[in-house]
Amino acid sequence: MTAVPLADVARHLDSVLRIDEVPDFAGALNGVQVETEVPITKVAAAVDARERTIRAAIDAGADLLVVHHGLFWNGTQPLRGAFLRRVRMLLENDLAIYSAHLPLDMHPELGNNVLLARELGLDPSAGFARYKTIEIGVAGMCDVPTPELVSRATRFARTHGHVVRTAGLVEGKVSRRFAICTGAGAGQETLREAVMSGVDTLIVGEGPHWTAIDAEEAGLTIIYAGHYATETLGVRALAAHIGDTFGVPWLFLDAPTGL
Numbered sequence: 169m170t171a172v173p174l175a176d177v178a179r180h181l182d183s184v185l186r187i188d189e190v191p192d193f194a195g196a197l198n199g200v201q202v203e204t205e206v207p208i209t210k211v212a213a214a215v216d217a218r219e220r221t222i223r224a225a226i227d228a229g230a231d232l233l234v235v236h237h238g239l240f241w242n243g244t245q246p247l248r249g250a251f252l253r254r255v256r257m258l259l260e261n262d263l264a265i266y267s268a269h270l271p272l273d274m275h276p277e278l279g280n281n282v283l284l285a286r287e288l289g290l291d292p293s294a295g296f297a298r299y300k301t302i303e304i305g306v307a308g309m310c311d312v313p314t315p316e317l318v319s320r321a322t323r324f325a326r327t328h329g330h331v332v333r334t335a336g337l338v339e340g341k342v343s344r345r346f347a348i349c350t351g352a353g354a355g356q357e358t359l360r361e362a363v364m365s366g367v368d369t370l371i372v373g374e375g376p377h378w379t380a381i382d383a384e385e386a387g388l389t390i391i392y393a394g395h396y397a398t399e400t401l402g403v404r405a406l407a408a409h410i411g412d413t414f415g416v417p418w419l420f421l422d423a424p425t426g427l
């Protein structure tokens with residue numbers, strides 16, 4: 169059985185994902201979030217560090233859980249209730265956590281955005297969703313009837329428990345310029361950027377109510393493919409990458425929220 173020190177896996181991931189250079193939201197805390205002293209023999213991947221995935225990783229015999237949404241989104245918080253249960257389970261079972269948020273969203277090979285584009289048969293040629301020094305999403309040209317894109321997104325999202333919604337979808341529309349921003353990708357900034365750059369079809373995970381109205385009035389189609397569903401791709405690719413690099417088995421723990 170292959171056993172790799174956590175520090176070796178972490179050093180490799182930090183470098184591949186450029187953890188020190190990529191900016192992120194305050195609560196993201198990229199890199200090792202929970203350190204353990206046992207060597208890594210099996211890796212589990214999940215979108216969220218939540219009780220259900222932590223329990224499933226332990227049951228599967230994993231020593232490392234790789235996630236997109238880590239433990240520390242709400243800043244300083246007391247170790248109580250559900251948060252304490254998560255931490256206690258991790259410590260009592262020697263399960264390490266490595267978290268990668270925006271560094272994983274934007275990664276050119278393992279990223280949620282580039283992989284969602286491929287999943288939908290789209291070929292990205294540019295970045296999208298500017299944030300500080302980076303572009304989180306991808307964009308490109310295409311020539312696909314928009315309902316066909318919706319069908320592809322529907323087939324994909326269904327496998328992760330999500331029902332796709334759309335806004336601003338008009339009959340006979342053909343998508344020629346697309347942009348993708350996974351997760352909570354529809355917002356003031358991304359809508360403005362999409363309209364300014366002539367994007368006709370924006371594919372996101374989710375967005376607030378008003379984005380549907382603004383999109384329709386701007387002649388933009390938004391495909392809401394699910395926050396959870398659109399962020400399953402990166403962690404899965406990252407775990408596979410760890411498996412290939414270090415020769416350890418890995419698995420993906422699906423825990424859909426339906427959102």
Ligand SMILES: [Zn+2]
Pocket residue numbers: 237351352395399
């Ligand atoms: Zn997210």
